[in-house]
Amino acid sequence: QxxxxxxxxxxxxxxxxxxxxxxxxxxxxxxxxxxxVSTSKGKYLQKLTLSGRFQIQYAGLSTDIDGTDADPAATNHLFLRRLYVGAKAELGNGWTGNLNYDFAGSTFDAAFVQWKKSDELVLDIGFRKVPFGLEEWYTSSSNLRAIERSPGTRFFVEGNNGRRLGAGSYRTGLFLGGKTTNGLFYNVALTNPERDESAAGVTGQGSAATNTLAYWGNVGYSGKAAATTYVVSGSVGVLPDQGGKAIGTGSDLTVYNAFSEITNGPFDLQLEYFASKNDNGRAAGRDAHSWAFSVQPAYKVTDRLELVGRYTYVGSDGRGLTTSDLIRSAPSGGTMNELTEWFGGLNVYLRGNDVKWQIGYIHGESRDLVNGAGNVVKGTGKATTDGVRSMMQLNF
Amino acid sequence: QxxxxxxxxxxxxxxxxxxxxxxxxxxxxxxxxxxxVSTSKGKYLQKLTLSGRFQIQYAGLSTDIDGTDADPAATNHLFLRRLYVGAKAELGNGWTGNLNYDFAGSTFDAAFVQWKKSDELVLDIGFRKVPFGLEEWYTSSSNLRAIERSPGTRFFVEGNNGRRLGAGSYRTGLFLGGKTTNGLFYNVALTNPERDESAAGVTGQGSAATNTLAYWGNVGYSGKAAATTYVVSGSVGVLPDQGGKAIGTGSDLTVYNAFSEITNGPFDLQLEYFASKNDNGRAAGRDAHSWAFSVQPAYKVTDRLELVGRYTYVGSDGRGLTTSDLIRSAPSGGTMNELTEWFGGLNVYLRGNDVKWQIGYIHGESRDLVNGAGNVVKGTGKATTDGVRSMMQLNF
Amino acid sequence: QxxxxxxxxxxxxxxxxxxxxxxxxxxxxxxxxxxxVSTSKGKYLQKLTLSGRFQIQYAGLSTDIDGTDADPAATNHLFLRRLYVGAKAELGNGWTGNLNYDFAGSTFDAAFVQWKKSDELVLDIGFRKVPFGLEEWYTSSSNLRAIERSPGTRFFVEGNNGRRLGAGSYRTGLFLGGKTTNGLFYNVALTNPERDESAAGVTGQGSAATNTLAYWGNVGYSGKAAATTYVVSGSVGVLPDQGGKAIGTGSDLTVYNAFSEITNGPFDLQLEYFASKNDNGRAAGRDAHSWAFSVQPAYKVTDRLELVGRYTYVGSDGRGLTTSDLIRSAPSGGTMNELTEWFGGLNVYLRGNDVKWQIGYIHGESRDLVNGAGNVVKGTGKATTDGVRSMMQLNF
Structure with missing residues (x-):
């Protein structure tokens, strides 16, 4: 033309x-x-950009429950982990429309209108992740060195199932953020309280249990000292009425996150810490102060080969957790009080990060039974998850 | 290249x-x-055009039922109202493929093959809206000045729930239409009787209750007199076996629509009228002649600011209606006989209609209880819905 | 730019x-x-190609059950048969990402990462069809001359419902294949055992019943002799634990397929044969050796007009089948032992195969009642399906 x-x-x-x-x-x-391929003859559209992400995963994980032969069926399956297609429309004066859809699962990753006045002031209206968590928010799902996010991240941000907190990740709301030229960044958000990225969720009008908005705040700093780049960040989320064993019953939930990432040539180190105050989160009249941390060193042996390890600890403080809650695709080993996970893996960068193959070994242990009343039976109960996870990624 | x-x-x-x-x-x-971005090397494809629409809405609506303190929970939520991505493929000789998909909700807006012989003769085969209604069919969802369609439109075209008629909007079928150079236009259609834009709906093969086709006809005229442009239109829909309190029980439904839109510089006026004959639509042996009308004046104060008002009346004629049936996202105030709604709003055109922010206040009242037998208790029963609706739009 | x-x-x-x-x-x-329209500034992406397929179908089919007036409700409906949008991303060194999504039905057609070392060695990782069946695997859904695949194909590859085998078509796994310059081709695959192209299916992690992988193999040859081109192919699928009346109960299933297609100018002939060994597939202790074949001659009268006929026989060997199992959109005539189908149709190529209208008449007969114990009552029971199927296609 x-x-x-x-x-x-x-x-x-x-x-x-x-x-x-x-x-x-x-x-x-x-x-x-x-x-x-072109677009409608609009007066304002300046550019339409398409993107995509294919992730195909294999999980071979079994869980052994101490003191019984009746272990749950092991997982041995291939599946589509993410199948993102995205579009970004630029309409001038700082206005953009941003969509990222996960065809695998029929869920949203992002769907918002953005007004960027400057780097220091960016307003997002719509559906995206709240500014909470190194792995969940700060790191793209295409850059997770340990394939899946840690049990700590999962306990805090995955959907509330009476144990996990559901306090992070996807929300519809207003998001304001920015960063200054000297490395300081900030983010605040006002959102629906619930996480629900399904079609029914993003279009839903809430219920009595989800009609109280949630508040989010974050500050951080990224900088460089000689050959070392680093970032430190702290976040808080305040979710009125989203605490307790069931949401919408008047109990409040507050969550905290701090992280740091330090990179020097082939070395990368990620440190993350989570804490929470969950009113009546253990049982009626008993608050839960669940917390978690994780340490992940990685080393690039060559441009194409990277080694990675990760250790995570999650303490539910009597709220309870299961291996299937916190280790993706793992069979459940029953409700326990705490969990540790070791991950060791290898990443092969075939076309940079755009075509990548990852494989790793997982060893997880949950300990100390939690009963319905939120009582922990110290030293009783243990489940061990072992196995392999592997993923093929293509990104554009 | x-x-x-x-x-x-x-x-x-x-x-x-x-x-x-x-x-x-x-x-x-x-x-x-x-x-x-390009396309497969096809012999016939001449052009592929992409389009999109982002609408993020906030609804803060409460319903007060007269004579009780047990009012339903108010709505206070943000959600994705529409997330359209569209594609149009032109294959020459008048043939085009037209897709518009709503990722929010996982539903279809359009999916048809078109053969355009000339402006006077256009044949659509597939899924689209039937030629019925000013707001529903004639006006794009990107151009609704009052954010949501009126309670009248909703009573006639939204899914049949035993009260609303479900007689308009999305259908799969054959659609023939055209317009002459002197301003006359016409549309006829032969379609499935049911409205169902979900994945299960568009691929479904019907049931005994939905295996009778429906018929649609429309004529209209659009013209210009001095600085005034105007359009007048009349439509009828004949839906055998889709009447009664439950569909597929032998009762027939006929619906009528007339509208006019008059524009003169910054002024715009929309007038719309609906009527129906619903055999046994009130109760066994009692037909319902539900009807509705709506008036919507709008005035553009500047290129960027527009004021809009709308008044709607819906009379169910003993069939029944609720505030949640007819005011989107409103809590239900129980089954009544008639409803009025006042809407007053402001539209801010940030990048023409392509980036737009809308906000408005809604006051609705339903009156006169309807019981199971279709009897109206005049003067008894009233529910009032009040609140704010706001929407951000980005269109390309 | x-x-x-x-x-x-x-x-x-x-x-x-x-x-x-x-x-x-x-x-x-x-x-x-x-x-x-462009793409993100990736270092590796060389090309992004979009494609699409619109198929709108009408089915008017009734089933007459012998010896009763209580026949099932006839089908008389229009629906979206397929609404594919596809994307192929080329990242160099033989790596591509391939997505084909069916918006009608919200299901996947393909989602895999491919590494093509050469024509002789192509590796696919992800979700696609296994190399089994002329109509199901070797022929694109845009090139089905008889509109829908045959009852034989449907018995072997459509979802297992206790009668059909679910042994073919969509799977997530690893696929290796290639063809040599002299016409020989081969394919092997290692996949999940179950077919499930839904969002829940492609992201699912399996259950005790689907945690045993399945194996697939195929060899074939395509060549040319004077004006005649032909292809012959044989395939086998081994599905441990997927046999019996219910899967995951220890019974194994093995399926076989052989086909040939011969083309000479306007003539095209397709021959296909299926066989199976289904342990306990008839009833406990009784294996089922279900089989089927189909013959489909077609003749292009002109460049735009084509006549096609097809005859299919399916013998369930006591496992059972229904008219609705094997004739798409047909009402069920009860569980019988065998089925024959005659199809006669006309294809009109309006813009080559890219805009095509098809119409055909279907006559199917199922015979010989099968009871719950897998016993066939020879000569008792018959159901006849008759009617019209028509489809409009637009492809790019």
Missing amino acids: DSKALLDVLVHKGILTNDEAVQISKELAKSTTATE | DSKALLDVLVHKGILTNDEAVQISKELAKSTTATE | DSKALLDVLVHKGILTNDEAVQISKELAKSTTATE
Whole structure:
């Protein structure tokens, strides 16, 4: 299209003769192999950008419950972990529309209108992740060195099932943030209280249990000292009426997160800490102060090969957790009080991060039975999850 | 791609030397920031066009039922109202494929093959809206000045729930229409009787209750007199076996619509009227002649600011209606016979209609209890809905 | 974008003056009617290609059960059969990401990462069809001459419902295949045992019943003799623990397929044969050796008109089948032992295969009642399905 218009002009300007232009057109036609894709003739649209992410995962995980032969069926399956297609529309004056959809699962990853006044002041209206957590918010799902997020992240941000807190990740609301040229960044958000990225969730109008908004705040700093780059960040989330054993019963939930990432050449180190105050989160009249931390060193042996390890501890403080809650695709080993996980893996960068193969070994242990009344039976009860996780990624 | 071919030709034609072309290529490579998107090498595809619509809404609505303190929980929520992505493929000789999908809700807005012989004769095969209603059919969801369609439209076209009629909007079928150069337009359609835009609905093969086709007809005229443009239109829908309190029980339903829109500079006025004959639609042996009308004046104060008001009346004629049936996201105030709604709002056009912020106040009242036998208790029963609705739109 | 850069270079090279370039830019701006679509600035992405398929179908089918007036409700409905949108991302060194999504039904058709070392060695990781069946695997859904696949294909590959085998079509796994320059081709695959193309299915982690992998193998040859092109192929699928009346109960299933397609000018002939060994597939202690075959001649009367016929036989060997199992959209005529189907149709190629209208008549007969114990009552029980199927297709 462009070439045709250019040719017309070149003829008009006397640089090409008519005959030459006709012949060039024919030769161009031969070399054009496909029709280009365009957009509606809008007055404001300046650019439409498409992107995508394919992640295919294999999980082979078994859980052994101490003192019984009746262990749950092991997982041995291949599945689509993420199948993102995204679009970003730029309409000028700082306005953009941002969509990222996960066809695997039919869920949203992002769907918001953004107004960017400057780097220091960016307003997002719609559906995205709240500013909480190194792995969940600060790190893209295409850059998770240990394939899946840690049990600590999962306990705090995955959907509330009476044990996990559901306090992070996807929300619909208003998000304001920015960063200064000297490395300081901040984020605040006002959102629906519940996490629900399904079609029913993003279009839903809430219920008595989810009609109280939630508040989020974050400050951080990223900088460089000699060959070392680092980031430190702290976040808090206040979720009125989302605490207790069941939401919408008047109990409040507050969650805290701090993290740091330090990179020096081939070395990368991630440190993350979570804490919470969950009113009546253990049982009626008994609050739960669940907490977690995780340490993840990684080393790039070559441009293509990377080694990674991760240790995570989660203490539920009598609220309870299971291996299937916190280790993705793992069979459940029953409700216990705390969990530790070791992960060791290898990442192969076949076309940079855009085509990557990952494989790792997981060893997780949950300990100390929690009963319905929120009582912990110290030293009784243990479940061990072992196995392999592997993932193929293609990103564009 | 095009530039490379053009350069080759320019060298071949002696306009550039080989060295110049190589250097130009390098400089072009530097300035190219992204890969272009193309299509399969099909013989017939001439053009593929992408489009999109983001609508994020906030609804804060409460319903007060007269004579009780046990009012339903108020709505106070943010949600994705529409998240459309569309594609139009042009294959020549008047053939196009048209898709518009709503990721929020996982539903279809349009999915049809079109053959356009001329402006006067256009045939659509597939899924789209039937030619019925000013707000529902004639007006794009990106151009609704009062954010949501009126209670009248909702009573007639939203899914049949034993009260609303479900007689309009999305259907799969054959659609024939056109307009002449003198302003006359017409539309006829033969469709499945049921409205169901979900994945299960568009692929479904019907049941005994939905295996009778429905018929639609419309004529209208749009013209201009001095500075005034106007449109008038009348439509009818005949839905055998879709009447009664439950569909598929032998009762027939016929619906009528008339509308006019008049625009003069900054003024816009929309008038709409609905009527129906619903055999046994009130109760066994008692037909319902539900009807509705709505008036909506709007005034553009500046290029960026618009004021809008709307008044709607819906009379169910003993069939029954609720505030949640007819005011989107409102809590239900029980089954009554009639409803009025006042809407007053402000629209801010940030980037024309492509980036728009809307906010409005809603006051609705339903009156006169309807019991199970279809009897109206005049003067008894009243529910009042009040609150705010706001929406952010980005369109391309 | 490209033109602007080119103009800059042409000015720099002295071929155009500054004034000329500015004027050309203005003229180009006028002629540009739409914004182009591009991709993120990735280092590796070389090309992103979009594709699509619209299929709108009408089914008018009734089933007459012998010896009763209580026949099931007939089907008389229009629906979206397929609404595919696809994307292929090429990242170099033989790596591609391939997605084909069916918006009608919210299911996947393909989602895999491919590494193509050469024509002889292609590795797919992810979700696609296993190499089993002429109509199901070897033929694109855009090229089915008889509109829907045969009852034989449906018995073997459609979801296992206690009668059909669910042994073919969509699986997540590893797929290796290739073809040599002399016409030989091969395919092997290691996959999850179950077919489930829904969002829940592709992301699911399996259960005790689906945690045993399945194995697939295929060899074939395609060649040309004078004006005749032909292909012959044989496949086998081994599905441990997927046999019996219910899966996951220790019974194994093995399926076999052989086909040939012969084309000479306007003539096309398709022959297909299926066989199976289903341990305890008839009843406890009684294996089922269900089998089927189908013959489909077609003749292109002109470039635009094609006639097609198809005959299919399915013998369930006491496992049972229904008309609704094997004739898409047909009402069920009860569980019988065998089924034959005759199809006669006309295909109209309006824009080659890219815009096509198909219509055909179907006559199917199921015979010989099968009871719960897997016993066949020879000569007792018969159901006849008759009716019309029509489909509009647009493909790009």
